[in-house]
Structures are given as C-alpha cells and as structure tokens.
Amino acid sequence: xxxxxxxxxTFAAGERNAVAEFSPWRAATLxxxxxxxxxxxxxxxxxxxxxxxxxxxxxxxxxxxxxxDLHMTGTVAIGGREVEVVSGDGLPLGxxxxxxxxxxxxxxxxxxxxLYGARVSMFVSLLGTALAMVLGLxxxxxxxxxRGAVDTAISRFTDAMMAVPILLLAIALxxxxxxGSVWIVILILGLVNWTYLARIIRAEVLSLRxxxxxxAARALGASDRALLVRHLLPNLLGSLIVFATLSVAGNILLExxxxxxxxxxxxxxxxxxxMIEEGMPFYTVAWWIMLFPGVAILLTVVSLNLVGDGxxxxxxxxxxxxxxx
Amino acid sequence: MTVHLLxxxxxxxxVLAFVSTLTFMIFFAIPTNPxxxxxxxxxxKETIAKxxxxxxxxxxxxxxxxxxxxxxxxxxxxxxxxxxxxxxGAIREAFPRTLSLxxxxxxxxxLLGIPLxxxxxxxxxxxxxxxxxxxxxxxxxxxxYWTGLVFLRVFADQLGWFPLGDYQAIGEAxxxxxxxxxxxxxxTLALLYAxxxxxxxxxxxxxxxxxDYVRTARAKGLSPxxxxxxxxxxxxxxxxxxxxxxxxxxxxxxxxxTESVYGIPGIGGLAWRAIRQRDxxxxxxxxxxxxxxxxxANVIVDLVYAWLDPRIQQEA
Numbered sequence: 001x002x003x004x005x006x007x008x009x010t011f012a013a014g015e016r017n018a019v020a021e022f023s024p025w026r027a028a029t030l031x032x033x034x035x036x037x038x039x040x041x042x043x044x045x046x047x048x049x050x051x052x053x054x055x056x057x058x059x060x061x062x063x064x065x066x067x068x069d070l071h072m073t074g075t076v077a078i079g080g081r082e083v084e085v086v087s088g089d090g091l092p093l094g095x096x097x098x099x100x101x102x103x104x105x106x107x108x109x110x111x112x113x114x115l116y117g118a119r120v121s122m123f124v125s126l127l128g129t130a131l132a133m134v135l136g137l138x139x140x141x142x143x144x145x146x147r148g149a150v151d152t153a154i155s156r157f158t159d160a161m162m163a164v165p166i167l168l169l170a171i172a173l174x175x176x177x178x179x180g181s182v183w184i185v186i187l188i189l190g191l192v193n194w195t196y197l198a199r200i201i202r203a204e205v206l207s208l209r210x211x212x213x214x215x216a217a218r219a220l221g222a223s224d225r226a227l228l229v230r231h232l233l234p235n236l237l238g239s240l241i242v243f244a245t246l247s248v249a250g251n252i253l254l255e256x257x258x259x260x261x262x263x264x265x266x267x268x269x270x271x272x273x274x275m276i277e278e279g280m281p282f283y284t285v286a287w288w289i290m291l292f293p294g295v296a297i298l299l300t301v302v303s304l305n306l307v308g309d310g311x312x313x314x315x316x317x318x319x320x321x322x323x324x325x
Numbered sequence: 326m327t328v329h330l331l332x333x334x335x336x337x338x339x340v341l342a343f344v345s346t347l348t349f350m351i352f353f354a355i356p357t358n359p360x361x362x363x364x365x366x367x368x369x370k371e372t373i374a375k376x377x378x379x380x381x382x383x384x385x386x387x388x389x390x391x392x393x394x395x396x397x398x399x400x401x402x403x404x405x406x407x408x409x410x411x412x413x414g415a416i417r418e419a420f421p422r423t424l425s426l427x428x429x430x431x432x433x434x435x436l437l438g439i440p441l442x443x444x445x446x447x448x449x450x451x452x453x454x455x456x457x458x459x460x461x462x463x464x465x466x467x468x469x470y471w472t473g474l475v476f477l478r479v480f481a482d483q484l485g486w487f488p489l490g491d492y493q494a495i496g497e498a499x500x501x502x503x504x505x506x507x508x509x510x511x512x513t514l515a516l517l518y519a520x521x522x523x524x525x526x527x528x529x530x531x532x533x534x535x536x537d538y539v540r541t542a543r544a545k546g547l548s549p550x551x552x553x554x555x556x557x558x559x560x561x562x563x564x565x566x567x568x569x570x571x572x573x574x575x576x577x578x579x580x581x582x583t584e585s586v587y588g589i590p591g592i593g594g595l596a597w598r599a600i601r602q603r604d605x606x607x608x609x610x611x612x613x614x615x616x617x618x619x620x621x622a623n624v625i626v627d628l629v630y631a632w633l634d635p636r637i638q639q640e641a
Contacts, residue, residue, distance in 0.1 A: 160343045163623070165578045165615040171600050172351050172608065249466070256468055257582055261597065276471055280586075283474050284482045294471030301466035 028238075031314040038310020041303035048300060052118035059112040094288055102288040104278065110288065113270040114296055120271045121300075124182055125251035128189025129244055135194035137240065140201025141228060145209060155202065158195050166192050170254065174263035185264050189251045197243050201236060208235055238315035242308055249304035256297050272297050333627055337620045342394055344616040345609060349390050352605055380406075393609060402613075403606035407599070412610035415595060422492055423591035426514065426583065427576040429507055431569075433515035434522060439565075441519065442526025446561075447553060449531060457523060464520025473513045473586035480509060490588035510587045514580060518572060522565060529561035567626050574622030578615025 032038055051058060092103040101110040143154035170188045177184045208214060209232070217231050252272075258264030259273025260280075267274055272293040279289030360376040361368070377383045381392060396403065402412040441461065445454035481487045487509050495503040533539060534557055542552050579593025592611060599607035 160340045163340045163616050163619045164344050164347065165575070165596075165612060165619065167581055168579070168596050168600070168612055168615060169347075169351075171581070171597060172348065172612075175600050176351055253466075253468055257470065260468075260470055261581065261585070273468075276468075276474070280474060283478050287478050290471065290474050294468060294475070297471065298463070298467050302462055305462055305466055 028314045032310050035310045035313065037306050038314075041306030041310070044299065044303040045307065048118055048303075049122065051115055052122055055112075055115040055119055059109075059115060092286055092289070094286070101292045102286070104275075104289050105282065105286070110275075110292055113275060114272070114292060117270040117272045117275055117293065118296065118300075120182065120265055120269060121252055121255060121273075121297075124185050124189065124255050124265070124271075125248045127186045128193065128251045128255070129247045131186060131190025132193035132197060132247060133240065133244060135190060136197025136243075137201055137236075139194065139198040141205060141232065143198070144202040144205025145224070145228060145232070147206075151202070154198070158198050161195050167254075167257070170258055171261060171263050174258055182265065182269075185255060185258060188258070189254060192254065193247055193250065197240075197247070200239055200243065204236055204239060205232060208232055242312045242315065245304055245308035245311055249301045249308065252297060252301055252304070256293075329631065330624075330628070333624050337624055340620050341613065341616055345394055345397065345613055346390060348609055348612045349386075349393065349605075352603075352608060353386060397609070397613060402610045405599070405604050405607045407602045407604040407607070412606050415607065416592065416610060416614055419590060419592050419595045421494065422589050423577060423579055423584070423593065425492075425495065425503065425507060426510055426580060426589060426591060427573060429504070429511040430514035430518070430576065431573055433511045434518040435569075437515060438519035438522030439526060441523035443530065443553070443558060445523070446527040446530035446534070446557075447549075449527075454527075458527070461520040461523040464516040464518075465524070466520075467516065468582075469513055469517050470582040470586045472516060473510070473583060476509045476513060477586070490586070492587075492589045510583050510589060513586075514576070514583050522568070525568065526561055526565060529564060530557050533557050533560050566629065570622040570626040570629075571619070574618040575615075577618045579611065 092105055092107060093099055095102045099109050099111070101114065104110055104113065139154050139158065143151040143158075170192055173188050173191070174184060177187075214227060214231055217227055222231070255264055255271065256273030256276070259266075259271045260277045262274075262277060265271035265274055267278065275293040276290045279286065279291075279293070283290050360373045360380060360382055364373045364376055374383075381389055384392075393403070400413070402416075404411055405415060408415070438461075441457040445451075445457040448454055477489060481489045488506055491506060493502045493506045530553075539552060539556050542556050543549075547555075577592075579591055579596055581593035581597050583589070584591045584593040585597065592614065595607065596611035596615070598604075599611060
C-alpha cells in the first residue's frame with residue numbers, strides 16, 4: 001500500500017518535471033495539436049485562406065473562367081455536347097461536370113464567385129475583429145487598471161452600448177453611410193463587437209492587478225505604461241486569442257447577414273451573404289445558388305469554432321475536460 | 326432593495342435616452358429631407374416648407390431630439406413619415422407576430438438545448454456527447470436565414486409538410502393553422518439558441534461537477550441522479566436564466582432575418598423597412614421598443630439574482 005503511494009508520488013513528480021521543460025506557450029501548443037478536431041478546423045481554414053488569396057489565379061488558370069463573365073447567352077461543352085448556361089426560360093445550369101457548383105442567374109460560375117466571396121468575407125471579418133480588439137482592449141485595460149471614475153464612465157458606456165439592438169444598429173449605420181463600401185462594413189463589425197471584449201478584459205485586469213507580481217513590479221518602480229504593456233498585456237493574450245477566433249466566426253455570420261439584407265457588401269462584388277440573397281427568390285427552382293454559399297459559411301464558422309474551442313482548452317486546461325465535436 | 330430597484334430603473338431610463346439619441350444622430354448623419362420625401366417629386370418649395378414646419382423639422386436638431394424624447398416618455402411616438410400610420414399602432418399590430426415567433430422558438434430551444442447539454446455533461450466524451458456537441462456546433466455556426474431557406478426548400482417545397490412562409494394570426498385562423506405556419510421558423514431560430522445553451526450548460530455542469538461540495542455530496546452516498554439533479558444542474562442553470570432573459574428580450578425586439586425569410590410581418594421587418602425608407606419616427610419607435618425589452622430584461626434578471634443570491638444585494 002505504502003509502496004504504491006510512493007510510486008504515485010514519484011510518478012507525479014516525474015511528470016511535473018517533464019511538463020516543466022516546456023514553456024507555457026509550448027505546452028499550450030502541444031495541447032492544441034493533440035486535439036484532432038481543432039487541427040482539422042485549422043487545416044480547413046488554411047486551405048480556404050490559400051484558395052481565397054490565390055482566387056484570381058485559381059479561377060483564371062485552374063478553372064479557366066472568370067468570376068465576373070456573364071454567360072447568359074453562352075454555351076459550354078458538357079460531355080461533347082454544347083449546352084446553354086442559362087436556358088430559354090431563364091433557369092441557369094445546375095451543378096455539372098463543367099460548372100461544379102452550377103451557375104447563377106447571370107450564368108456566372110458559382111464556384112469562382114464562392115472563392116472571390118471568401119476573399120471579401122475573410123478580409124472584412126478579420127479587419128472587423130482587429131478593430132474590435134483595439135477598441136475593446138483599450139477600453140477594458142483603462143477601466144480595469146485605473147478603476148474609479150474612468151471605470152465607471154467606460155463600464156456605463158459599455159452597458160448602454162449593449163442595450164442597443166445590434167443588428168438594427170448595424171443596418172442603420174450601413175444604410176446611412178456610403179453603401180457597399182467594404183470599409184463601412186468593417187467599421188460596423190468593429191463597433192458592434194468591442195463591448196464583449198471590453199467586459200472580459202476589464203474583469204481580468206481587475207483580478208490581475210491585485211496579484212503579487214503586479215504589486216512587486218509596482219514596488220520596483222514600474223511606470224503605469226510598463227505595467228500595462230509588459231505585465232498585464234502578456235497575461236491577457238490567451239483571452240485575446242480566443243476572443244479573436246470566435247469574433248471572426250461571429251463577424252462572418254454578421255457580415256453575411258448584412259449583405260443578405262442588402263446593406264453590406266453590394267453586388268457585383270461577390271460576398272457569401274449577397275450570393276444567398278441573390279439566390280433567395282429562386283430557392284425552389286435553382287436551389288444551388290443559395291445552398292453552396294451557405295455551406296461555405298457553415299464550414300468556415302464551424303472550423304473557426306473548433307479552433308476557438310481548441311484554443312480555449314489549450315490555454316486554460318483546468319477549465320475544460322476535453323471537447324468532442 | 327427599494328433603493329437598489331429605484332437606481333436600476335433610473336439607470337434604465339438613461340440608457341433608453343442614450344439609445345434614442347444614438348439612433349437620432351445616426352439618422353441625421355444623412356442629408357435627406359424627410360419633408361421632401363413625404364411631399365413627393367413635384368412638390369413646391371412652399372409645400373415642403375409647410376410640411377417641415379408641421380413636423381417640427383425646421384427647428385434645431387437638439388430641440389427635435391428633446392421633443393421626441395419627452396413625447397416618447399408620455400406615450401406619443403408620433404406618425405410614420407412613409408405611411409402616416411401612428412408608430413405605436415404599427416408596432417402593436419406587428420408585435421403579436423414577433424411574440425408568436427419568439428415564444429415558440431424559446432420553448433423549442435429549451436426543450437432541445439437543456440436535455441442535450443445535460444446528457445452530454447453526464448457522459449462527457451461519450452458517443453452521445455460527440456453527437457450532441459456536433460449538433461450544437463452546427464446550430465451556432467449555420468446562418469439562420471440560410472437554414473430557413475434550406476428548410477423551406479426541403480420541408481415546404483419538396484415534401485409539402487409546411488406552407489411556404491406566410492403568417493396566420495392565432496385569432497383569425499385558429500391555433501393549428503398558426504402553429505403549422507410557425508413550426509419551421511421556430512425550429513430555425515431554436516437551432517441557433519439550442520446550440521449555445523447546450524454548450525453553455527455542458528461546460529457549466531462539468532465545471533461545477535469538479536467543485537468540493539459536489540464531491541462531498543457524492544461521498545456521502547447520494548445517487549448520481551440526485552447529485553446531478555439537486556446539486557449540479559440547479560447551479561448550472563443560474564447563468565442559463567440570465568442568458569434566457571437577454572435572448573428572449575432581444576428576440577422580442579424583432580428577429581429581422583428569420584422574419585424576412587419566412588415573410589412574417591413582425592417588428593424586425595417593420596424596423597428594417599423603416600430604416601430603408603428613412604422613416605425617422607418609425608426607426609426611433611422600433612429601436613426604442615427593442616431597447617425597452619433589453620433594458621427591462623436586465624432589470625428583471627438583476628432582481629431575480631438578488632432574490633436568489635442575497636450577497637448580490639449588498640454589493641449594490
């Protein structure tokens with residue numbers, strides 16, 4: 001009995017040594033890559049990012065077509081037979097060996113537009129997240145670090161912003177400002193999203209600033225700036241990374257919703273949301289036009305969520321006991 | 326308690342004023358003249374000036390804002406520029422539709438989300454857990470308007486089980502027709518929320534399951550069912566109650582996307598159309614209406630919490 005107990009202790013001690021060889025970041029990386037679902041999500045996102053970046057090349061050279069060429073009266077060869085892209089009654093071709101995902105109402109290749117749409121969706125969502133992070137991090141740090149009147153002012157403002165019906169605010173902003181501009185959509189995503197991060201950061205800073213290492217740094221004469229940048233910020237990195245991943249997921253959904261409602265990215269620039277909108281009136285007869293952009297959104301957001309879950313588990317291992325699905 | 330409540334209410338009024346002011350400012354960032362829109366293309370300058378004067382649009386912007394706020398406070402929400410209809414009347418007409426949608430969706434998502442979350446927390450990393458969490462992940466990742474279109478295509482168009490959109494009032498068409506028209510919208514909205522709730526509940530339950538008092542409960546010989554039901558689930562449901570308050574409140578302000586896909590003429594559609602038509606009184610009305618629910622839900626959740634957990638009262 002006692003031998004077993006000793007064995008256990010030695011084993012535990014040995015394991016602790018083994019883990020201590022890695023820095024916390026390396027340990028987190030290892031934990032992340034041991035989660036097959038998170039890795040699958042990351043792989044999908046990387047492939048998608050590559051395809052999106054190379055879209056002009058892939059579409060022109062690989063698929064040998066243009067995302068913007070109309071084929072309303074054109075014909076394509078399918079199985080040695082010339083077939084019209086848009087039939088006499090205005091219906092486009094469905095998925096077939098030439099147009100893998102079918103054509104849209106103007107005879108444009110859906111797959112090509114999907115790839116161009118990925119560029120827009122990802123660009124807008126990433127920059128929207130970046131903006132939200134700058135605003136949310138700034139507000140959260142200031143409120144949590146300086147407390148008192150600064151905290152009251154910032155927290156009350158954040159609370160009030162959270163009472164604004166988000167989607168309505170976004171629609172209002174989008175329809176008031178120059179419509180269809182990618183930059184306006186980015187601005188809206190940033191303005192809508194920062195409040196959540198500000199709350200998270202504030203709460204974390206409030207608890208971090210009471211910890212001994214901050215006290216010690218202050219006793220050593222560190223300036224406010226040094227405390228914020230050198231000591232607090234690195235400890236917030238985990239939360240920031242998780243927020244960023246999940247916020248990009250949220251932004252892809254919100255951008256597509258705005259474009260679907262006609263106040264986001266405007267045609268002819270393809271975005272997944274406005275492609276679904278274009279397909280909506282014809283969902284009974286030309287279902288592929290609305291189906292595939294939605295599948296693209298679904299797969300991308302699922303991947304981002306998988307990566308976000310994996311990151312959360314990897315960065316805060318105590319809080320999770322493994323995720324599946 | 327009374328002081329706490331009064332402070333919360335006072336703050337809520339300020340928040341509503343803030344939301345209204347923000348909406349007002351966004352709206353006037355565009356150089357359109359509502360009077361010219363009402364008067365039509367061929368109106369003379371005099372007609373436009375007269376309409377401006379009637380609507381108070383010739384006064385300075387801050388005066389207009391204060392006038393709107395004071396009128397709104399006493400229940401006068403003005404008339405739509407586009408349809409000349411009273412704003413409150415239009416909202417009253419649209420609200421039962423949004424309420425029907427939100428009410429049914431809430432029932433469906435609680436019935437789906439809570440059992441999924443509990444079962445996967447009870448058997449973490451099992452096959453069932455994997456299935457439940459995959460389902461939840463789909464729910465939170467699929468754009469609701471797209472799920473709606475897919476449902477319409479499959480269950481309404483192809484299988485013919487449900488009507489292709491449209492809305493039937495419960496008073497006119499009866500409960501059955503009402504529900505029949507709303508089943509797909511309910512499920513569409515519920516999938517999203519059920520996903521969030523199942524995930525939240527699972528992670529809360531796993532977290533609480535590791536706490537000392539749960540171990541004590543297990544150690545003293547309580548059956549697993551009693552431990553989960555009496556100790557874990559009850560505590561894990563607390564944050565869910567908060568979420569529920571906020572989510573239902575948000576939906577009562579209008580589910581723009583689901584309403585637009587299924588052609589339900591609710592608050593969301595009203596707000597969306599008003600924004601597109603630059604119909605200021607209607608925009609202000611619908612946004613304020615939506616904000617009232619959000620703010621009220623905050624106060625209610627606050628009070629429920631103070632009642633459930635006396636420590637919170639003292640902090641405030």
